[in-house]
Amino acid sequence: MASLYSYLFLSFFMFVIGMAVMIARKNVIAMLLGIELILNAAALNFVAYTRFINQNLDGHIMSLFIIVIAAAEAAVGLAIVIRFFQVRESIHVDDATQLQA
Amino acid sequence: MFDSVLFISSAVLVLVGSLGVLFIKENLMHACVSLLTALFGVAGLYATLGADFLAATQLVVYVGGVVILMLFGIMLTGGGTSNENKFGIEKVPGMGSVKTYIVAGVNVLVISLIVIRIMANVMKDYKAVPLPPYESTVEKLGTLLVTDHVLAFEISSILLLGALVGAAIIARPTRRTN
Numbered sequence: 698m699a700s701l702y703s704y705l706f707l708s709f710f711m712f713v714i715g716m717a718v719m720i721a722r723k724n725v726i727a728m729l730l731g732i733e734l735i736l737n738a739a740a741l742n743f744v745a746y747t748r749f750i751n752q753n754l755d756g757h758i759m760s761l762f763i764i765v766i767a768a769a770e771a772a773v774g775l776a777i778v779i780r781f782f783q784v785r786e787s788i789h790v791d792d793a794t795q796l797q798a
Numbered sequence: 799m800f801d802s803v804l805f806i807s808s809a810v811l812v813l814v815g816s817l818g819v820l821f822i823k824e825n826l827m828h829a830c831v832s833l834l835t836a837l838f839g840v841a842g843l844y845a846t847l848g849a850d851f852l853a854a855t856q857l858v859v860y861v862g863g864v865v866i867l868m869l870f871g872i873m874l875t876g877g878g879t880s881n882e883n884k885f886g887i888e889k890v891p892g893m894g895s896v897k898t899y900i901v902a903g904v905n906v907l908v909i910s911l912i913v914i915r916i917m918a919n920v921m922k923d924y925k926a927v928p929l930p931p932y933e934s935t936v937e938k939l940g941t942l943l944v945t946d947h948v949l950a951f952e953i954s955s956i957l958l959l960g961a962l963v964g965a966a967i968i969a970r971p972t973r974r975t976n
Contacts, residue, residue, distance in 0.1 A: 699805040707809055710812075711840075726868065737840050740840075747847075754942055758950075775969075776965035776969040783972075788875050788876070
C-alpha cells in the first residue's frame with residue numbers, strides 16, 4: 698500500500714528528472730517543461746506531508762498557490778521565448794548572447 | 799483496493815511521462831504530450847491523497863491551461879520537426895569526463911548524507927498512524943483561503959494581473975517610433 702515514502706520517492710524522481718531536463722536540453726521551451734516538473738514535485742511533497750504527518754490543510758493551500766504561480770510563470774516565460782524568437786529567429790539557449798559584455 | 803490501483807497507475811504515468819520529457823528529443827510536441835501524461839499522473843496522486851479540489855485544479859489549470867500554452871508556444875516558434883538546425887534539437891554531447899563523474903558521485907553522497915541527517919530529526923516522531931477516511935476538502939479550503947490565508951490570496955491575484963499584463967507587453971511586436 699502507498700506509504701509516505703513512495704510519494705516522497707515519486708516526488709524525488711520528478712525533481713531529478715526536471716533538473717536533468719533543465720541542465721541537458723538546449724531548447725528554451727523544453728527547459729520550461731522541466732520547470733513545470735520541478736514545481737509539481739514540490740507541490741506533491743506538500744500534499745503528501747499534509748496527508749501523512751499533520752492533517753490540517755495548509756499544505757493544500759501552499760500547493761494551490763504553487764499551481765497559480767506556475768501558471769503565471771508559464772505565461773511570462775512563453776512571452777519571453779516568443780520575443781526572443783522574434784529577435785533572433787531561434788530558441789536555442791546558446792543563441793541568447795545579446796546581453797554578454 | 800481501488801486506492802492501490804489508482805496509486806500504481808498514477809505512479810506509472812508519472813514515471814513514464816517524466817522520463818519521456820527527458821528522453822524524447824526528435825519532436826518537442828511529443829515531449830509536451832509526455833509532460834501532460836505526467837501531470838495527469840500527479841492529479842491521480844492528489845486523488846489518492848484525498849485532495850479532491852487539488853486534483854480538479856491540477857487537471858483544469860495544468861492540462862487545460864499550461865500545457866496548451868506550451869503547445870501554442872511550440873507552434874509559434876517553429877513547430878515540431880521543421881528546421882531542426884534552427885530549433886536546436888541535437889544530441890546532447892557527452893557531458894563531462896571520468897573526473898567530473900567522480901566529483902558528481904561524491905557530491906551525491908555528501909548531500910544525501912546531509913539531507914538524511916536533517917530529515918532524521920524531522921521524521922523522528924513519524925509513526926504510520928491509521929489514516930483518517932477521505933472527506934471533501936472543498937469547504938475547508940474555501941474557508942481557509944478567505945480567513946487565514948487571505949493576504950496570500952489577494953497578493954496572488956495582483957501577481958496574476960501583473961504577469962498577464964507583463965506577458966502581453968513583452969510579446970508585443972516592436973512598434974517603430976519615427
